[in-house]
Amino acid sequence: MIRQLTEKDREAVLAFVGDRSAENLFIIGDIEAFGFESDTVTVWGDFDEVGSLTSILLRYRENFIPYARDIEKLDGKAWGDVISQAGQLKMISGLKRMVGKVLPFVHASQREKKLCFYAKREDGLPLNRDVARRDVKMAFPEEADKIVQLTSGIDEFSSVEKDPAVLQKNMEKGISRTYYIEQKDEPVSVVSTTAETHGAAMIVGVCTQKDYRHQGLATACMIKMIAALKAEHKQPCLFYDNPAAGKIYKRLGFVDIGEWVMVNY
Template structure:
Protein backbone atom coordinates (compact mmCIF):
# COMPACT_ATOMS: atom_id res chain seq x y z
CA UNK A 1 0.00 0.00 0.00
CA UNK A 2 1.33 3.43 -0.99
CA UNK A 3 0.39 6.50 1.03
CA UNK A 4 1.70 9.99 1.70
CA UNK A 5 3.99 10.18 4.73
CA UNK A 6 3.80 12.62 7.63
CA UNK A 7 5.99 13.74 10.51
CA UNK A 8 4.63 10.84 12.58
CA UNK A 9 6.42 8.49 10.14
CA UNK A 10 9.82 10.17 10.52
CA UNK A 11 11.45 7.55 12.75
CA UNK A 12 10.29 4.69 10.52
CA UNK A 13 11.45 6.45 7.36
CA UNK A 14 14.90 7.30 8.72
CA UNK A 15 15.35 3.75 9.98
CA UNK A 16 14.86 2.49 6.41
CA UNK A 17 16.99 5.20 4.77
CA UNK A 18 19.88 4.87 7.22
CA UNK A 19 20.49 1.31 6.08
CA UNK A 20 22.27 3.01 3.14
CA UNK A 21 22.98 6.55 4.38
CA UNK A 22 25.35 7.56 1.55
CA UNK A 23 22.92 6.41 -1.13
CA UNK A 24 20.07 8.25 0.61
CA UNK A 25 21.95 11.44 1.39
CA UNK A 26 19.61 13.72 -0.55
CA UNK A 27 16.45 12.31 1.02
CA UNK A 28 17.85 12.29 4.57
CA UNK A 29 19.24 15.80 4.13
CA UNK A 30 15.94 17.22 2.95
CA UNK A 31 14.05 15.54 5.79
CA UNK A 32 16.48 17.00 8.33
CA UNK A 33 16.19 20.45 6.75
CA UNK A 34 12.47 20.64 5.95
CA UNK A 35 10.73 17.72 7.66
CA UNK A 36 7.68 16.53 5.73
CA UNK A 37 6.50 19.99 4.77
CA UNK A 38 6.72 21.95 1.52
CA UNK A 39 8.96 21.91 -0.54
CA UNK A 40 9.36 18.25 0.51
CA UNK A 41 6.70 15.57 0.00
CA UNK A 42 7.27 11.89 0.77
CA UNK A 43 5.32 8.76 -0.07
CA UNK A 44 5.87 5.34 1.48
CA UNK A 45 5.13 1.84 0.25
CA UNK A 46 4.09 -0.58 3.01
CA UNK A 47 3.92 -4.37 2.69
CA UNK A 48 1.12 -6.60 3.97
CA UNK A 49 2.64 -6.62 7.45
CA UNK A 50 2.62 -2.82 7.62
CA UNK A 51 6.39 -2.52 7.21
CA UNK A 52 7.81 0.38 5.18
CA UNK A 53 9.72 -1.11 2.24
CA UNK A 54 10.27 1.84 -0.16
CA UNK A 55 10.16 5.64 -0.28
CA UNK A 56 9.60 8.31 -2.93
CA UNK A 57 10.57 11.94 -2.27
CA UNK A 58 9.64 15.11 -4.12
CA UNK A 59 11.77 18.21 -3.53
CA UNK A 60 10.21 21.04 -5.55
CA UNK A 61 10.05 19.34 -9.01
CA UNK A 62 12.76 16.74 -8.36
CA UNK A 63 11.81 13.13 -7.51
CA UNK A 64 14.03 10.44 -5.95
CA UNK A 65 12.85 6.84 -5.37
CA UNK A 66 14.48 4.44 -2.92
CA UNK A 67 14.08 0.76 -2.11
CA UNK A 68 16.73 -1.52 -0.57
CA UNK A 69 16.24 -4.02 -3.42
CA UNK A 70 14.47 -4.32 -6.75
CA UNK A 71 12.10 -6.88 -5.26
CA UNK A 72 10.70 -4.18 -2.95
CA UNK A 73 10.34 -1.50 -5.64
CA UNK A 74 6.87 -0.85 -7.06
CA UNK A 75 8.12 0.98 -10.16
CA UNK A 76 4.66 1.27 -11.72
CA UNK A 77 3.24 2.61 -8.46
CA UNK A 78 5.92 5.29 -8.20
CA UNK A 79 5.39 6.19 -11.85
CA UNK A 80 1.69 6.66 -11.20
CA UNK A 81 2.36 8.95 -8.21
CA UNK A 82 4.82 11.06 -10.24
CA UNK A 83 2.47 11.38 -13.21
CA UNK A 84 -0.52 12.36 -11.09
CA UNK A 85 1.53 14.92 -9.15
CA UNK A 86 2.34 16.63 -12.45
CA UNK A 87 5.33 18.70 -11.26
CA UNK A 88 8.24 16.42 -12.14
CA UNK A 89 11.09 17.90 -14.15
CA UNK A 90 13.88 15.66 -12.85
CA UNK A 91 14.05 12.04 -11.74
CA UNK A 92 17.25 10.81 -10.14
CA UNK A 93 18.53 8.03 -7.94
CA UNK A 94 20.39 4.77 -7.93
CA UNK A 95 20.79 3.39 -11.44
CA UNK A 96 19.06 0.07 -10.75
CA UNK A 97 15.98 1.81 -9.33
CA UNK A 98 15.52 4.74 -11.70
CA UNK A 99 15.78 2.51 -14.77
CA UNK A 100 12.76 0.57 -13.51
CA UNK A 101 10.64 3.69 -12.93
CA UNK A 102 11.46 5.54 -16.17
CA UNK A 103 9.26 3.40 -18.48
CA UNK A 104 6.19 4.47 -16.48
CA UNK A 105 6.79 8.22 -16.85
CA UNK A 106 4.45 9.92 -19.31
CA UNK A 107 6.53 13.03 -19.94
CA UNK A 108 9.06 13.10 -22.80
CA UNK A 109 12.64 12.53 -21.70
CA UNK A 110 14.99 15.43 -22.52
CA UNK A 111 18.36 14.20 -21.24
CA UNK A 112 19.74 11.33 -19.20
CA UNK A 113 23.12 11.29 -17.47
CA UNK A 114 24.74 8.38 -15.64
CA UNK A 115 27.49 9.13 -13.13
CA UNK A 116 29.72 7.17 -10.81
CA UNK A 117 28.74 7.61 -7.18
CA UNK A 118 31.60 7.61 -4.68
CA UNK A 119 32.16 8.20 -0.98
CA UNK A 120 35.08 8.97 1.32
CA UNK A 121 34.95 7.79 4.91
CA UNK A 122 35.43 10.56 7.45
CA UNK A 123 38.05 8.62 9.41
CA UNK A 124 40.49 8.44 6.49
CA UNK A 125 43.62 10.58 6.91
CA UNK A 126 43.81 13.60 4.61
CA UNK A 127 46.91 14.72 2.78
CA UNK A 128 46.68 18.48 2.45
CA UNK A 129 49.74 18.76 0.24
CA UNK A 130 49.34 21.53 -2.33
CA UNK A 131 46.53 23.21 -0.42
CA UNK A 132 46.35 26.89 -1.32
CA UNK A 133 46.45 29.48 1.45
CA UNK A 134 44.06 31.77 -0.41
CA UNK A 135 41.09 29.40 -0.31
CA UNK A 136 38.22 31.24 1.35
CA UNK A 137 34.92 30.18 2.87
CA UNK A 138 31.85 31.66 1.17
CA UNK A 139 29.41 33.49 3.45
CA UNK A 140 25.65 33.19 2.84
CA UNK A 141 25.33 36.82 1.77
CA UNK A 142 27.91 36.12 -0.97
CA UNK A 143 25.84 33.35 -2.59
CA UNK A 144 25.45 35.30 -5.84
CA UNK A 145 29.24 35.10 -6.30
CA UNK A 146 28.99 31.29 -6.53
CA UNK A 147 26.03 31.44 -8.91
CA UNK A 148 27.97 33.76 -11.25
CA UNK A 149 31.00 31.45 -11.25
CA UNK A 150 28.99 28.37 -12.19
CA UNK A 151 27.06 30.29 -14.85
CA UNK A 152 30.43 31.11 -16.51
CA UNK A 153 31.40 27.44 -16.92
CA UNK A 154 29.96 25.45 -19.87
CA UNK A 155 29.45 22.26 -17.84
CA UNK A 156 27.01 24.11 -15.59
CA UNK A 157 24.96 25.85 -18.29
CA UNK A 158 22.07 23.39 -17.90
CA UNK A 159 21.91 24.23 -14.20
CA UNK A 160 19.48 26.99 -13.28
CA UNK A 161 20.35 28.40 -9.85
CA UNK A 162 18.69 30.92 -7.57
CA UNK A 163 21.15 32.64 -5.26
CA UNK A 164 18.35 33.21 -2.73
CA UNK A 165 17.81 29.44 -2.45
CA UNK A 166 21.55 28.85 -2.19
CA UNK A 167 21.78 31.47 0.55
CA UNK A 168 18.89 29.89 2.44
CA UNK A 169 20.52 26.45 2.24
CA UNK A 170 23.79 27.90 3.54
CA UNK A 171 21.96 29.55 6.43
CA UNK A 172 20.27 26.24 7.23
CA UNK A 173 23.66 24.51 7.32
CA UNK A 174 22.93 22.08 4.50
CA UNK A 175 25.34 23.74 2.05
CA UNK A 176 28.77 25.40 2.24
CA UNK A 177 31.38 26.53 -0.28
CA UNK A 178 35.09 27.26 -0.44
CA UNK A 179 36.54 29.29 -3.29
CA UNK A 180 39.57 31.05 -4.75
CA UNK A 181 39.15 34.67 -5.80
CA UNK A 182 41.01 36.88 -8.25
CA UNK A 183 40.19 40.44 -9.28
CA UNK A 184 37.14 40.44 -7.01
CA UNK A 185 35.51 37.38 -8.57
CA UNK A 186 35.47 33.68 -7.76
CA UNK A 187 37.56 31.70 -10.25
CA UNK A 188 37.45 28.23 -8.64
CA UNK A 189 35.27 26.55 -6.03
CA UNK A 190 33.90 23.42 -4.42
CA UNK A 191 30.67 23.16 -2.46
CA UNK A 192 28.53 20.81 -0.43
CA UNK A 193 24.84 20.11 -0.72
CA UNK A 194 22.32 18.09 1.30
CA UNK A 195 24.54 18.03 4.39
CA UNK A 196 23.23 15.79 7.16
CA UNK A 197 24.49 15.02 10.64
CA UNK A 198 26.76 12.31 9.26
CA UNK A 199 27.45 13.04 5.57
CA UNK A 200 27.58 15.65 2.82
CA UNK A 201 27.34 15.67 -0.96
CA UNK A 202 30.18 17.51 -2.71
CA UNK A 203 29.01 19.47 -5.76
CA UNK A 204 30.11 22.31 -7.99
CA UNK A 205 33.82 21.45 -8.17
CA UNK A 206 34.85 23.88 -10.90
CA UNK A 207 37.40 26.36 -12.23
CA UNK A 208 37.12 29.03 -14.93
CA UNK A 209 38.79 27.79 -18.16
CA UNK A 210 41.63 30.34 -18.02
CA UNK A 211 42.71 29.12 -14.57
CA UNK A 212 42.43 25.35 -14.96
CA UNK A 213 45.22 22.83 -14.29
CA UNK A 214 46.66 24.91 -11.43
CA UNK A 215 45.28 22.72 -8.66
CA UNK A 216 42.79 25.37 -7.55
CA UNK A 217 39.67 23.17 -7.48
CA UNK A 218 41.63 20.42 -5.72
CA UNK A 219 42.68 22.95 -3.08
CA UNK A 220 39.03 23.94 -2.53
CA UNK A 221 38.07 20.28 -2.36
CA UNK A 222 40.77 19.53 0.23
CA UNK A 223 39.51 22.44 2.32
CA UNK A 224 36.00 20.98 2.30
CA UNK A 225 37.24 17.47 3.08
CA UNK A 226 39.19 18.80 6.06
CA UNK A 227 36.10 20.56 7.39
CA UNK A 228 33.93 17.46 6.94
CA UNK A 229 36.55 15.20 8.53
CA UNK A 230 36.68 17.48 11.58
CA UNK A 231 32.92 17.00 11.91
CA UNK A 232 33.12 13.21 11.34
CA UNK A 233 31.07 13.44 8.13
CA UNK A 234 31.35 11.09 5.17
CA UNK A 235 31.93 12.92 1.87
CA UNK A 236 30.00 11.78 -1.23
CA UNK A 237 30.14 12.92 -4.84
CA UNK A 238 29.25 12.12 -8.45
CA UNK A 239 31.57 12.14 -11.44
CA UNK A 240 31.49 11.10 -15.09
CA UNK A 241 34.95 12.32 -16.09
CA UNK A 242 37.74 9.70 -15.84
CA UNK A 243 40.35 12.40 -15.12
CA UNK A 244 38.27 13.71 -12.23
CA UNK A 245 37.74 10.14 -11.06
CA UNK A 246 41.47 9.58 -10.76
CA UNK A 247 41.85 12.74 -8.66
CA UNK A 248 39.02 11.66 -6.37
CA UNK A 249 40.52 8.18 -5.99
CA UNK A 250 43.83 9.72 -4.90
CA UNK A 251 41.91 11.64 -2.23
CA UNK A 252 40.39 8.42 -0.87
CA UNK A 253 37.02 8.21 -2.62
CA UNK A 254 35.68 4.74 -3.44
CA UNK A 255 32.88 3.92 -5.88
CA UNK A 256 29.62 2.68 -4.35
CA UNK A 257 27.50 2.48 -7.51
CA UNK A 258 25.97 4.54 -10.30
CA UNK A 259 23.47 7.38 -10.21
CA UNK A 260 21.09 8.48 -12.98
CA UNK A 261 19.80 12.00 -13.52
CA UNK A 262 16.91 12.08 -16.01
CA UNK A 263 15.42 15.45 -17.02
CA UNK A 264 11.93 15.87 -18.46
CA UNK A 265 9.57 18.47 -19.84
Protein backbone atom coordinates in the same frame (compact mmCIF):
# COMPACT_ATOMS: atom_id res chain seq x y z
CA MET B 1 -0.20 -0.70 0.52
CA ILE B 2 0.99 2.77 -0.43
CA ARG B 3 0.16 5.85 1.62
CA GLN B 4 1.49 9.37 2.04
CA LEU B 5 3.76 9.64 5.08
CA THR B 6 3.61 12.21 7.87
CA GLU B 7 5.76 13.41 10.75
CA LYS B 8 4.57 10.37 12.71
CA ASP B 9 6.54 8.23 10.26
CA ARG B 10 9.82 10.18 10.61
CA GLU B 11 11.60 7.70 12.87
CA ALA B 12 10.66 4.68 10.73
CA VAL B 13 11.65 6.38 7.46
CA LEU B 14 15.01 7.65 8.72
CA ALA B 15 15.76 4.18 10.11
CA PHE B 16 14.84 2.69 6.73
CA VAL B 17 17.25 4.92 4.78
CA GLY B 18 19.81 5.70 7.50
CA ASP B 19 22.08 2.69 7.11
CA ARG B 20 22.99 3.98 3.63
CA SER B 21 23.40 7.65 4.43
CA ALA B 22 25.57 8.37 1.36
CA GLU B 23 23.22 6.74 -1.12
CA ASN B 24 20.21 8.40 0.52
CA LEU B 25 21.75 11.80 1.15
CA PHE B 26 19.08 13.70 -0.81
CA ILE B 27 16.20 11.85 0.83
CA ILE B 28 17.60 12.39 4.33
CA GLY B 29 18.55 16.00 3.61
CA ASP B 30 15.13 16.91 2.22
CA ILE B 31 13.35 15.37 5.20
CA GLU B 32 15.67 17.10 7.68
CA ALA B 33 15.25 20.45 5.93
CA PHE B 34 11.55 20.41 5.02
CA GLY B 35 9.84 17.63 6.96
CA PHE B 36 6.89 15.62 5.65
CA GLU B 37 4.14 18.21 5.47
CA SER B 38 5.40 21.08 3.32
CA ASP B 39 4.66 22.19 -0.21
CA THR B 40 8.27 21.43 -1.11
CA VAL B 41 8.50 17.78 -0.06
CA THR B 42 6.11 14.83 -0.12
CA VAL B 43 7.02 11.28 0.92
CA TRP B 44 5.08 8.11 0.23
CA GLY B 45 5.71 4.65 1.67
CA ASP B 46 4.86 1.15 0.43
CA PHE B 47 4.13 -1.29 3.26
CA ASP B 48 3.93 -5.09 3.30
CA GLU B 49 1.21 -7.17 4.90
CA VAL B 50 2.76 -6.89 8.37
CA GLY B 51 3.14 -3.11 8.16
CA SER B 52 6.86 -2.90 7.39
CA LEU B 53 8.24 -0.41 4.88
CA THR B 54 9.39 -2.02 1.64
CA SER B 55 10.13 1.11 -0.43
CA ILE B 56 9.64 4.86 -0.44
CA LEU B 57 9.21 7.65 -2.97
CA LEU B 58 10.21 11.24 -2.19
CA ARG B 59 9.15 14.32 -4.13
CA TYR B 60 11.32 17.42 -3.86
CA ARG B 61 9.52 20.10 -5.86
CA GLU B 62 9.18 18.42 -9.30
CA ASN B 63 11.89 15.78 -8.72
CA PHE B 64 11.00 12.23 -7.61
CA ILE B 65 13.46 9.81 -5.97
CA PRO B 66 12.55 6.12 -5.36
CA TYR B 67 14.40 3.88 -2.90
CA ALA B 68 14.20 0.35 -1.50
CA ARG B 69 16.63 -1.64 0.60
CA ASP B 70 15.69 -4.73 -1.41
CA ILE B 71 15.24 -3.82 -5.06
CA GLU B 72 12.99 -6.85 -5.58
CA LYS B 73 10.46 -5.20 -3.28
CA LEU B 74 10.34 -1.95 -5.26
CA ASP B 75 7.05 -1.90 -7.19
CA GLY B 76 7.88 0.13 -10.28
CA LYS B 77 4.35 0.18 -11.63
CA ALA B 78 2.86 1.37 -8.34
CA TRP B 79 5.38 4.20 -8.06
CA GLY B 80 4.88 5.11 -11.71
CA ASP B 81 1.18 5.51 -10.97
CA VAL B 82 1.90 7.72 -7.93
CA ILE B 83 4.20 9.95 -9.96
CA SER B 84 1.62 10.30 -12.73
CA GLN B 85 -1.14 11.15 -10.24
CA ALA B 86 1.04 13.72 -8.45
CA GLY B 87 1.11 15.75 -11.67
CA GLN B 88 4.31 17.69 -10.89
CA LEU B 89 6.88 15.68 -12.83
CA LYS B 90 9.98 17.37 -14.24
CA MET B 91 12.62 14.86 -13.13
CA ILE B 92 13.10 11.36 -11.78
CA SER B 93 16.50 10.72 -10.22
CA GLY B 94 18.19 8.15 -8.04
CA LEU B 95 20.33 5.06 -8.10
CA LYS B 96 20.20 3.60 -11.60
CA ARG B 97 18.89 0.20 -10.51
CA MET B 98 16.02 1.82 -8.57
CA VAL B 99 15.00 4.34 -11.21
CA GLY B 100 15.21 1.64 -13.89
CA LYS B 101 12.31 -0.23 -12.31
CA VAL B 102 10.07 2.86 -12.35
CA LEU B 103 10.81 4.39 -15.77
CA PRO B 104 8.83 1.85 -17.88
CA PHE B 105 5.67 2.90 -16.03
CA VAL B 106 6.09 6.67 -16.37
CA HIS B 107 4.08 7.70 -19.43
CA ALA B 108 5.66 11.06 -20.21
CA SER B 109 8.10 12.25 -22.86
CA GLN B 110 11.72 12.21 -21.74
CA ARG B 111 13.67 15.33 -22.61
CA GLU B 112 17.13 14.32 -21.38
CA LYS B 113 18.74 11.42 -19.54
CA LYS B 114 22.07 11.81 -17.75
CA LEU B 115 24.10 9.09 -16.05
CA CYS B 116 26.85 9.84 -13.52
CA PHE B 117 29.07 7.87 -11.22
CA TYR B 118 28.24 8.30 -7.54
CA ALA B 119 31.21 8.26 -5.16
CA LYS B 120 31.87 8.68 -1.44
CA ARG B 121 34.89 9.06 0.83
CA GLU B 122 35.11 7.10 4.06
CA ASP B 123 35.50 9.19 7.22
CA GLY B 124 38.45 7.21 8.57
CA LEU B 125 40.75 7.80 5.60
CA PRO B 126 43.78 10.04 6.23
CA LEU B 127 43.95 13.30 4.29
CA ASN B 128 47.07 14.31 2.37
CA ARG B 129 47.63 17.96 3.22
CA ASP B 130 50.84 18.34 1.17
CA VAL B 131 49.00 20.41 -1.44
CA ALA B 132 46.91 22.38 1.04
CA ARG B 133 47.00 26.16 0.69
CA ARG B 134 46.56 28.93 3.22
CA ASP B 135 44.62 31.14 0.82
CA VAL B 136 41.52 28.93 0.65
CA LYS B 137 38.63 30.93 2.09
CA MET B 138 35.16 29.99 3.26
CA ALA B 139 32.47 32.08 1.60
CA PHE B 140 30.00 34.07 3.68
CA PRO B 141 26.33 33.87 2.62
CA GLU B 142 26.55 37.50 1.47
CA GLU B 143 29.17 36.44 -1.10
CA ALA B 144 26.82 34.05 -2.91
CA ASP B 145 26.52 36.38 -5.89
CA LYS B 146 30.23 36.27 -6.74
CA ILE B 147 30.33 32.48 -6.35
CA VAL B 148 27.45 32.10 -8.80
CA GLN B 149 29.07 34.61 -11.16
CA LEU B 150 32.16 32.38 -11.38
CA THR B 151 30.28 29.12 -11.96
CA SER B 152 27.87 30.66 -14.45
CA GLY B 153 30.80 31.72 -16.63
CA ILE B 154 32.09 28.17 -17.10
CA ASP B 155 30.53 26.48 -20.14
CA GLU B 156 30.96 22.84 -19.09
CA PHE B 157 29.71 23.44 -15.60
CA SER B 158 26.01 23.02 -14.80
CA SER B 159 25.53 21.30 -11.40
CA VAL B 160 25.57 24.27 -9.03
CA GLU B 161 22.74 26.54 -7.96
CA LYS B 162 22.48 29.49 -10.40
CA ASP B 163 20.32 31.74 -8.21
CA PRO B 164 22.44 33.68 -5.68
CA ALA B 165 19.40 34.18 -3.43
CA VAL B 166 18.79 30.43 -3.20
CA LEU B 167 22.47 29.70 -2.58
CA GLN B 168 22.60 32.38 0.12
CA LYS B 169 19.51 30.97 1.81
CA ASN B 170 20.95 27.44 1.77
CA MET B 171 24.23 28.70 3.24
CA GLU B 172 22.32 30.50 5.99
CA LYS B 173 20.36 27.31 6.74
CA GLY B 174 23.58 25.31 7.01
CA ILE B 175 22.78 22.88 4.20
CA SER B 176 25.38 24.38 1.87
CA ARG B 177 28.89 25.83 2.20
CA THR B 178 31.57 27.04 -0.22
CA TYR B 179 35.36 27.28 -0.19
CA TYR B 180 37.21 29.32 -2.79
CA ILE B 181 40.52 30.80 -3.89
CA GLU B 182 40.59 34.31 -5.30
CA GLN B 183 42.92 36.35 -7.47
CA LYS B 184 42.61 40.11 -7.86
CA ASP B 185 39.71 40.07 -5.38
CA GLU B 186 37.62 37.68 -7.51
CA PRO B 187 37.03 33.92 -6.98
CA VAL B 188 38.88 31.80 -9.55
CA SER B 189 38.39 28.32 -8.07
CA VAL B 190 35.49 27.05 -5.98
CA VAL B 191 34.02 23.97 -4.29
CA SER B 192 30.58 23.86 -2.69
CA THR B 193 28.28 21.46 -0.91
CA THR B 194 24.55 20.96 -1.13
CA ALA B 195 22.00 18.88 0.79
CA GLU B 196 24.18 18.65 3.89
CA THR B 197 22.72 16.34 6.54
CA HIS B 198 23.87 15.43 10.04
CA GLY B 199 26.03 12.65 8.56
CA ALA B 200 26.88 13.45 4.93
CA ALA B 201 27.27 16.19 2.34
CA MET B 202 27.11 16.31 -1.45
CA ILE B 203 30.08 18.13 -3.01
CA VAL B 204 29.13 20.12 -6.12
CA GLY B 205 30.43 22.98 -8.18
CA VAL B 206 34.08 21.92 -8.36
CA CYS B 207 35.46 24.31 -10.96
CA THR B 208 38.26 26.70 -11.84
CA GLN B 209 38.36 29.64 -14.22
CA LYS B 210 40.07 28.62 -17.46
CA ASP B 211 43.13 30.89 -17.05
CA TYR B 212 43.92 29.38 -13.63
CA ARG B 213 43.56 25.67 -14.34
CA HIS B 214 46.25 23.00 -13.86
CA GLN B 215 47.63 24.77 -10.77
CA GLY B 216 46.02 22.52 -8.15
CA LEU B 217 43.57 25.20 -7.01
CA ALA B 218 40.45 23.02 -7.10
CA THR B 219 42.33 20.21 -5.35
CA ALA B 220 43.33 22.64 -2.58
CA CYS B 221 39.69 23.72 -2.21
CA MET B 222 38.62 20.07 -2.11
CA ILE B 223 41.12 19.26 0.64
CA LYS B 224 39.84 22.19 2.69
CA MET B 225 36.25 21.03 2.18
CA ILE B 226 37.01 17.39 3.04
CA ALA B 227 38.89 18.44 6.17
CA ALA B 228 35.96 20.59 7.31
CA LEU B 229 33.43 17.81 6.72
CA LYS B 230 35.73 15.25 8.34
CA ALA B 231 35.94 17.40 11.48
CA GLU B 232 32.13 17.26 11.68
CA HIS B 233 31.98 13.51 10.87
CA LYS B 234 30.08 14.20 7.66
CA GLN B 235 30.79 11.80 4.80
CA PRO B 236 31.68 13.60 1.54
CA CYS B 237 29.83 12.38 -1.57
CA LEU B 238 29.89 13.55 -5.18
CA PHE B 239 28.81 12.86 -8.75
CA TYR B 240 31.11 12.81 -11.75
CA ASP B 241 30.85 11.86 -15.41
CA ASN B 242 34.29 12.98 -16.53
CA PRO B 243 36.97 10.23 -16.30
CA ALA B 244 39.71 12.82 -15.75
CA ALA B 245 37.79 14.28 -12.81
CA GLY B 246 37.19 10.74 -11.55
CA LYS B 247 40.94 10.12 -11.35
CA ILE B 248 41.43 13.27 -9.28
CA TYR B 249 38.63 12.32 -6.89
CA LYS B 250 39.98 8.80 -6.48
CA ARG B 251 43.42 10.19 -5.60
CA LEU B 252 41.62 12.09 -2.83
CA GLY B 253 40.14 8.84 -1.51
CA PHE B 254 36.71 8.68 -3.18
CA VAL B 255 35.37 5.29 -4.28
CA ASP B 256 32.44 4.59 -6.60
CA ILE B 257 29.30 3.28 -4.90
CA GLY B 258 26.99 3.14 -7.88
CA GLU B 259 25.52 4.98 -10.83
CA TRP B 260 23.09 7.88 -10.44
CA VAL B 261 20.62 8.66 -13.19
CA MET B 262 18.69 11.89 -13.79
CA VAL B 263 15.82 11.80 -16.26
CA ASN B 264 14.30 15.15 -17.26
CA TYR B 265 10.76 15.48 -18.61
